[in-house]
Amino acid sequence: MAAMGTCSSFAPTFSVYCLFRFLTGMAFSGIVLNTLEWMPTHMRALVGTFMGYCYTVGQFLLAGFAFAVPDWRQLQLVVSLPFFGFFLYSWWLTESARWLVMVGRSHQALRELQKVARINGKKEEGDKLDIETLRSHMEKEMTSSKTRHTVVDLVRTPVLRRISFCLCFVWFSTSFAYYGLAMDLENFEFNIYVIQLIFGAVDIPAKLVSILTITYVGRRFTQAAALILAGLAILANVLVPRDLRTLRTALAVFGKGCLAASFNCVFLYTGELYPTVIRQTGMGMANTMSRLGSIMAPLVKIVGELFPALPFVIYGAAPVVSGLVAAFLPETRNMALPETVEEGWMGGGMGWDG
Numbered sequence: 001m002a003a004m005g006t007c008s009s010f011a012p013t014f015s016v017y018c019l020f021r022f023l024t025g026m027a028f029s030g031i032v033l034n035t036l037e038w039m040p041t042h043m044r045a046l047v048g049t050f051m052g053y054c055y056t057v058g059q060f061l062l063a064g065f066a067f068a069v070p071d072w073r074q075l076q077l078v079v080s081l082p083f084f085g086f087f088l089y090s091w092w093l094t095e096s097a098r099w100l101v102m103v104g105r106s107h108q109a110l111r112e113l114q115k116v117a118r119i120n121g122k123k124e125e126g127d128k129l130d131i132e133t134l135r136s137h138m139e140k141e142m143t144s145s146k147t148r149h150t151v152v153d154l155v156r157t158p159v160l161r162r163i164s165f166c167l168c169f170v171w172f173s174t175s176f177a178y179y180g181l182a183m184d185l186e187n188f189e190f191n192i193y194v195i196q197l198i199f200g201a202v203d204i205p206a207k208l209v210s211i212l213t214i215t216y217v218g219r220r221f222t223q224a225a226a227l228i229l230a231g232l233a234i235l236a237n238v239l240v241p242r243d244l245r246t247l248r249t250a251l252a253v254f255g256k257g258c259l260a261a262s263f264n265c266v267f268l269y270t271g272e273l274y275p276t277v278i279r280q281t282g283m284g285m286a287n288t289m290s291r292l293g294s295i296m297a298p299l300v301k302i303v304g305e306l307f308p309a310l311p312f313v314i315y316g317a318a319p320v321v322s323g324l325v326a327a328f329l330p331e332t333r334n335m336a337l338p339e340t341v342e343e344g345w346m347g348g349g350m351g352w353d354g
Contacts, residue, residue, distance in 0.1 A: 001024050001080070001083045001086075002080060002081070002082075002083030002084040002086070002087050004020045004021075004023040004024040005020075005024050005076065005079070005080030005083060006077060006080045006081065007020045008020040008021055008024065008076050008080070009073045009074070009076035009077040009080065010073070025287075025291065046211060046215070049207050049208075049210065049211040049214075049264055051267075052203070052207050052260070052263065052264040052267070053203070053204070053207060055203070056200055056203035056204060056207070056260075059196065059197075059199065059200030059203070060197060060200045060201075062079070062196065062200075063193050063196035063197045063200065065078055065079065066193065066196070067193045094112050094115060094116060095108070095112055097109040097112050097113050098276050099276070100112065106131050107131065110129055110130070110131060113126060113129055114126035114127065114129060117129075150281070151281055151285060153277075153278045153281070154274075154278060154281060154282055154285060162328060163273050163274070163329065163330070164282070164285065165325075166325050166326060166328055166329050167266070167269075167270055167273065167282070167286055167289075167329070168285065168286065168289040169289075169321075169322045169325050170223065170227065170262070170266055170322050170325065170326050171266060171270075171286045171287070171289040171290040171293065172289040172290065172292055172293040172296075172318075172322070173227065173293065173318040173319045173321070173322035174227065174259055174262045174263055174266060174290070174293070174319065174322070175289075175290040175291070175292075175293035175294045175297075176293035176294070176296055176297050176300075176315065176318050176319075177230060177231065177234060177255070177259055177293075177297075177315045177316070177318055177319045178256070178259045178263070178293075178294075178297075179293070179294045179297035179298070180234075180297045180300070180301065180311065180312070180314075180315035181234070181252055181255060181256050181259070181315070182199075183297065183298060183301055184252070184301075184312075185199075187242075190245070190249065195249070198249075198253055199253065199256050202253050202254070202256055202257035202260065203257065203260045205257065206257035206258065206260045206261045206264075207260060207261060207264050209261065210222055210226065210260075210261035210264045210265055211264075213225070214264075214265055214268065214333075215333075217333075218331050218333045219265060219268065219269045219272070219329075219331060219332050219333055220326065220327065220329050220330070220331045222261065222265045223262060223265045223266060223269060223323070223326040223329070224323045224324070224326040224327045225323070226258045226259070226261040226262040226265060226323070227258070227259075227262050227319040227320070227322050227323030227326060228319070228320050228323035228324070229254075229255075229258045230255045230256075230258035230259045230262065230319045231255075231316045231317065231318065231319035231320030231321075231323065232316070232320065233251045233252070233254045233255035233258065233316075234251075234252075234255045234312055234315050234316030234319070235312070235313065235316035235317070235320070236251055237251045237252060237255070237312060237316075238309050238312050238313055238316070259319070262319070266286075269329070269332065270282060270283055270286050271283065272332040272335070273329070273330070273332060297315070300314050300315070
């Protein structure tokens with residue numbers, strides 16, 4: 001991200017810029033999965049929301065940086081250079097013990113587990129671990145890892161097909177509506193930097209509400225409700241006259257907050273639904289659909305030149321429909337993460353209730 005982001009600021013053409021941004025995006029999803037796998041079940045929602053708040057802080061900072069550095073090349077450079085420092089820090093991050101065992105690096109997995117035990121103040125428990133104990137606990141995962149897994153595994157069974165279809169639609173529509181709102185900032189007739197701050201600030205209460213509902217009600221309800229409310233807010237804005245800019249802005253901010261809650265939930269939800277052996281593949285597919293949604297958003301906006309209200313009807317309808325689709329996902333609250341594709345086939349550990 002550091003190298004490609006920096007190169008983006010010096011891109012001589014738009015095509016080269018797109019290439020560097022593509023390469024930057026490839027580095028995005030790994031940290032989410034690695035963090036999720038180290039969290040105990042009862043802490044996953046809290047940690048996932050904390051990571052979402054980091055994104056919120058980034059939105060605040062971006063508004064300030066954009067105001068101070070109006071040239072886009074310089075702005076791109078300013079936000080990319082800190083990642084060189086993060087790169088040095090990344091050498092101290094702990095690798096996924098599950099993944100290490102599955103690729104045959106059991107000794108390194110043992111060292112990582114003992115390292116985490118020391119950090120958690122449980123050195124004696126870590127010292128009791130040995131290779132035999134580790135392998136006995138992960139026998140099923142090691143057997144599964146001998147099979148080569150591809151993107152085809154995401155749709156290999158009826159259960160996984162339904163999960164993959166629903167998640168792809170949720171990721172697409174969330175990103176699609178999110179960027180549809182973002183591209184309309186200038187039409188609210190407020191200072192664009194102030195609007196950016198407001199759009200960032202709404203994440204704070206939105207994600208707080210989402211973590212409460214994720215923890216105490218469930219992932220499925222949170223996901224569906226956030227998307228449906230976001231879509232209804234966007235659709236309502238179609239009916240509001242443009243001279244009522246305060247009401248239009250309030251509806252847009254509410255819709256954006258619901259989409260932020262949707263993003264907060266779906267990051268966690270996706271990692272919980274897919275088995276370990278295809279979790280990275282599933283997250284990659286989900287992110288691809290998200291990027292496709294962000295690509296389609298400006299193309300739909302072009303239709304507004306002929307039919308001004310149509311783009312926002314589409315932006316609003318997509319999350320409403322995907323919210324209904326999300327109701328067909330299994331609930332994962334208080335469930336152990338599935339480890340193997342076989343568990344996915346049987347619905348084991350995923351709370352599948354039809």
